[in-house]
Amino acid sequence: xxxxxxxxxxxxxxxxxxxxxxxxxxxxxxxxxxxxxxxxxxxxxxxxxxxxxxxxxxxxxxxxxxxxxxxxxxxxxxxxxxxxxxxxxxxxxxxxxxxxxxxxxxxxxxxxxxxxxxxxxxxxxxxxxxxxxxxxxxxxxxxxxxxxxxxxxxxxxxxxxxxxxxxxxxxxxxxxxxxxxxxxxxxxxxxxxxxxxxxxxxxxxxxxxxxxxxxxxxxxxxxxxxxxxxxxxxxxxxxxxxxxxxxxxxxxxxx
Amino acid sequence: xxxxxxxxxxxxxxxxxxxxxxxxxxxxxxxxxxxxxxxxxxxxxxxxxxxxxxxxxxxxxxxxxxxxxxxxxxxxxxxxxxxxxxxxxxxxxxxxxxxxxxxxxxxxxxxxxxxxxxxxxxxxxxxxxxxxxxxxxxxxxxxxxxxxxxxxxxxxxxxxxxxxxxxxxxxxxxxxxxxxxxxxxxxxxxxxxxxxxxxxxxxxxxxxxxxxxxxxxxxxxxxxxxxxxxxxxxxxxxxxxxxxxxxxxxxxxxxxxxxxxxxxxxxxxxxxxxxxxxxxxxxxxxxxxxxxxxxxxxxxxxxxxxxxxxxxxxxxxxxxxxxxx
Numbered sequence: 001x002x003x004x005x006x007x008x009x010x011x012x013x014x015x016x017x018x019x020x021x022x023x024x025x026x027x028x029x030x031x032x033x034x035x036x037x038x039x040x041x042x043x044x045x046x047x048x049x050x051x052x053x054x055x056x057x058x059x060x061x062x063x064x065x066x067x068x069x070x071x072x073x074x075x076x077x078x079x080x081x082x083x084x085x086x087x088x089x090x091x092x093x094x095x096x097x098x099x100x101x102x103x104x105x106x107x108x109x110x111x112x113x114x115x116x117x118x119x120x121x122x123x124x125x126x127x128x129x130x131x132x133x134x135x136x137x138x139x140x141x142x143x144x145x146x147x148x149x150x151x152x153x154x155x156x157x158x159x160x161x162x163x164x165x166x167x168x169x170x171x172x173x174x175x176x177x178x179x180x181x182x183x184x185x186x187x188x189x190x191x192x193x194x195x196x197x198x199x200x201x202x203x204x205x206x207x208x209x210x211x212x213x214x215x216x217x218x219x220x221x222x223x224x225x226x227x228x229x230x231x232x233x234x235x236x237x238x239x240x241x242x243x244x245x246x247x248x249x250x251x252x253x254x255x
Numbered sequence: 256x257x258x259x260x261x262x263x264x265x266x267x268x269x270x271x272x273x274x275x276x277x278x279x280x281x282x283x284x285x286x287x288x289x290x291x292x293x294x295x296x297x298x299x300x301x302x303x304x305x306x307x308x309x310x311x312x313x314x315x316x317x318x319x320x321x322x323x324x325x326x327x328x329x330x331x332x333x334x335x336x337x338x339x340x341x342x343x344x345x346x347x348x349x350x351x352x353x354x355x356x357x358x359x360x361x362x363x364x365x366x367x368x369x370x371x372x373x374x375x376x377x378x379x380x381x382x383x384x385x386x387x388x389x390x391x392x393x394x395x396x397x398x399x400x401x402x403x404x405x406x407x408x409x410x411x412x413x414x415x416x417x418x419x420x421x422x423x424x425x426x427x428x429x430x431x432x433x434x435x436x437x438x439x440x441x442x443x444x445x446x447x448x449x450x451x452x453x454x455x456x457x458x459x460x461x462x463x464x465x466x467x468x469x470x471x472x473x474x475x476x477x478x479x480x481x482x483x484x485x486x487x488x489x490x491x492x493x494x495x496x497x498x499x500x501x502x503x504x505x506x507x508x509x510x511x512x513x514x515x516x517x518x519x520x521x522x523x524x525x526x527x528x529x530x531x532x533x534x535x536x537x538x539x540x541x542x543x544x545x546x547x548x549x550x551x552x553x554x555x556x557x558x559x560x561x562x563x564x565x566x567x568x569x570x571x572x573x574x575x576x577x578x579x580x
Contacts, residue, residue, distance in 0.1 A: 054466070075468035086466055092459035094526040103456050104468035112449045141267070 002029035004066060005198050006051070006082075006167055011060035013046055020046045021057070022222040028167065031196045033189060035203065035213035039246065042219040044202045048169050051200070052084045053077035065166075075104065083165035085156040085173065091144045098123035098140040101159050122162070130158035150181030157188045161195070168192060170201035174208050186212045206242060210235040220245060269575065270520035274535045277568075281539060281546070289549035296426070298545060303427060306541035307434035308493050309508050310534070313515040314441050315485035317533045318451075318478045319380075320516050322458040323525025326479060328369060328384040329486040329512070331391035333505030336362045336487035338395050341404035341500035349409030359487045365391060366483020370476030392506075399502045407498040419495040430492050437485075442530040454478060459526030514561065515540045518568040522576065539564065 006028045013021040020043050028034050036044045049055045050062075053071040062069050064080055071077045074084070091100045098120045107115045107122070123140040127133040131154045137146075144152065153173055160168050170189070174182040189212045192199050203209045209216065210230070216238060218226035226241065233241075265272065286293045312329055319326050340358040347353055365387065372383035410416050420430050445451040453474045456464040465471050489508075494500060519536030521528030543564070544557045 052466075073468070073470075074466060075470070078468050084466055086463075092456050092463050092467075092526065094459045095455055099452060099455070103452070103464070106449050106452060108449050113443075114447050114449065114452060116447065141263070 002032065004028075005030045005032075005064070006200075007063040007066075008047075008050070009061040009063070011047075011050060011057045011062075013043075013050060013055060013057050020222050021050070024060070024219075024222070024224055026217055026224065026227075028198050028200055030166070030198055031193055032215065033193060033199045033201070033213045034215045034217060035201055035209040036217050036219060037203070037206065037209060037242065038219035041221070043222040044219055045171065047219065048084070048171060048200065048202065051077070051167075052082060052169055078105070078163070078165075081164070081166035082169060083160035083163065083167070084169040084171070085153060085160060086171045091147075091152055091155060093145045094143055096141050096143060097127070097138070097155065100144055101126060101155065101162070105163065126158040126162050127155075130161045131155065148181060149177045150184050153177075153181075153185050154188065161197075166197060168197060168199045170199060170203075172202055172204070174203055174205060182208065206239055207235065210238060218242070218245065270572065271529055271531050271535075273571070274518070274520050274529075274532045274539075274568075278535045278539050281542070285542070285546045285549065289546075289551070292545075292549040298549070300426065300428065301545065302538075302542055303431035304496070306537050307428075307430040308489050308496075309512045309515065310434050310537040310541065311437055311485050311489045311492070312482070312508065313512045313519075313533050313537050314438050314530055315482045316512060317441075317516050317519070317521050317528050317530055318445065318454055319482055320513075320521050320523070321445075321454050321525060321528040322475055322478055323461075324373065324380040324458075324475065324478070325513075326369060326380065326384045326482055327509060328365070328387040328391060329482060330505040330508045331388050331395070332362055332365045332483055332486040333490040333493070333508060334395045334502070335365065335391040337490035337494050337500050337504045338399055338404070338502075340487075340491055340494055341406055342398075344406045344409050344494075345404060349406075349413065351413070351415040355491065358491060359484055362483040362485075362487025362490075363480045364483070365486075366480040367476065369483070370479035373479070374472040374475050395502055399500075401502055403502065404500040405498065406494060406500065410495060411498055416495050419492055430496070433492070438530060438534050445528075445530045450474070450477065455526060455528075457525075458528075511540050514565050518565055520568075520572055522572065523569065524576070527576075 004027060008024055008026050011021055011024040012019070024047060026034075036047065038044050046055060050057050051071070053074045053076055056070070056072060062071060064082075069080065071080070092103065095103070101123045102119050107118050109115065120140050127138070127140065133151070133154070138151065144155075147155070157168070173185050173189070177185065186208060189199055189201065201209075201213070214230055216228045216230070216233070217224060218241070225245065228238065282293075292298050312333075316326060316329065336358040339361050340354050343350070343354040343357055369380070369384055369387055372378050372387070373380045418429060419433075420428060422428055423432060445454070453464070453469050456467065456469055457471050457474045461471055490505065493504060515536035516533050517523065517536070518539055519529060519532030519534070521533060540561070543561055547557050547560055548554055
């Protein structure tokens with residue numbers, strides 16, 4: 001029996017009068033990669049922002065490691081072991097890599113001054129051991145600006161591994177990446193499973209999703225309308241279902 | 256030489272090196288053009304005397320500018336805090352501690368108001384601080400009824416007067432020593448303290464900073480509060496130097512202060528800046544007026560050359576920035 005890591009129960013989220021999430025129930029087990037799919041405006045981003053503490057739900061319960069929690073801030077979710085990797089917003093462009101890796105979790109003395117030496121040393125380790133960067137062009141002192149999209153994702157992954165996160169949340173991890181870079185990112189995702197880490201990710205590309213995920217959750221207008229394990233659905237069937245959903249507005253779930 | 260140009264230090268300190276070269280060239284021009292003035296000490300003493308008043312604020316404002324924000328209200332914060340300092344000094348028969356604590360607290364309160372307007376209410380800082388610029392100056396006028404306050408009887412010859420503005424070894428104005436010490440301290444905070452680090456991240460990309468768990472609102476509020484504090488401090492320095500409060504105190508500071516920050520190389524777009532650059536910017540902006548007049552040009556050129564310096568400097572930095580990205 002798989003061990004449960006995160007469970008969302010009856011989650012509702014409104015922005016003013018707009019009901020963005022309606023009675024959402026999902027569960028993620030340890031070592032499992034779950035893909036969240038759905039059209040624009042389905043509520044995918046809002047859902048992961050609830051998980052990472054950017055938004056608080058209007059009602060509903062969140063359980064993490066089988067304990068009820070209220071995630072009020074990003075700092076809190078990170079402390080609990082939930083780490084977000086955002087394609088566009090993973091890192092700050094004009095700052096050095098080592099500063100990016102430790103942003104918001106700086107290694108400091110008791111007066112709040114940074115231990116630059118240690119940060120650089122640890123960052124070096126992350127680049128080498130977790131990400132496997134060997135290029136001489138990229139050092140811990142490089143500004144993020146010069147990195148490619150895949151490299152940025154790599155740094156963000158390395159960061160989450162270093163801080164020993166249990167759940168990694170990925171927002172559109174392959175958007176705008178070349179085929180080669182996409183491959184790298186998907187390998188990172190697969191690599192998580194070996195470490196018994198879980199991941200939840202959003203991606204528009206069902207082909208990417210299919211390759212990397214164990215389970216698919218389909219959202220439509222704020223509701224979960226379908227859930228499939230990979231062994232029960234082929235890629236073609238999944239694509240068919242999405243087209244069906246797009247055309248008819250509902251999904252036929254047969255047992 | 257090539258090796259030197261490609262070294263890590265040069266690569267990472269392009270802005271600081273360019274601004275230093277500009278300053279050296281400028282002082283060379285002064286030196287060659289007006290040797291009778293610039294080979295003698297008094298001009299440097301005058302610089303050391305006058306630069307710290309806006310220099311202290313410029314150093315502190317660098318934090319706010321690095322956030323991608325701006326504060327236009329500090330000239331009025333200087334005004335209101337100087338007024339309170341003057342009132343309390345005269346009414347308590349020169350109780351420095353009470354006057355100092357109340358004036359700087361008021362400065363921090365004014366900064367807090369700016370910070371809250373920007374973060375919690377969501378008013379763009381340029382608009383919010385135009386409002387508070389008028390508000391605090393207006394309050395100065397209402398309270399002072401347009402008249403000044405002399406603190407000469409309660410401040411002149413005291414130990415606090417000595418540590419704020421008297422001359423060290425009869426030569427070096429104390430305010431300049433303070434300015435150097437504060438610049439060093441703020442540089443340290445800017446580059447090596449968690450707060451300075453957060454300033455960079457928030458200014459670089461607010462959304463990313465938030466996702467990394469940095470409390471964006473708090474960082475901004477603290478930045479405005481520290482600027483309020485240093486504005487009050489600059490006001491107190493001015494009070495000791497002049498031994499007099501006048502209701503327009505601080506009004507001339509706005510452009511020189513912000514010019515020093517921008518000429519110093521801190522990015523208008525946020526995320527990147529340099530305290531050292533601001534320090535050099537203060538030396539440049541603070542020396543222009545005397546320098547130009549000493550060179551034999553009429554005073555009418557001062558603003559013109561000032562404007563030219565600022566425009567050229569920010570254009571060069573914007574081009575450097577664009578080439579990078």
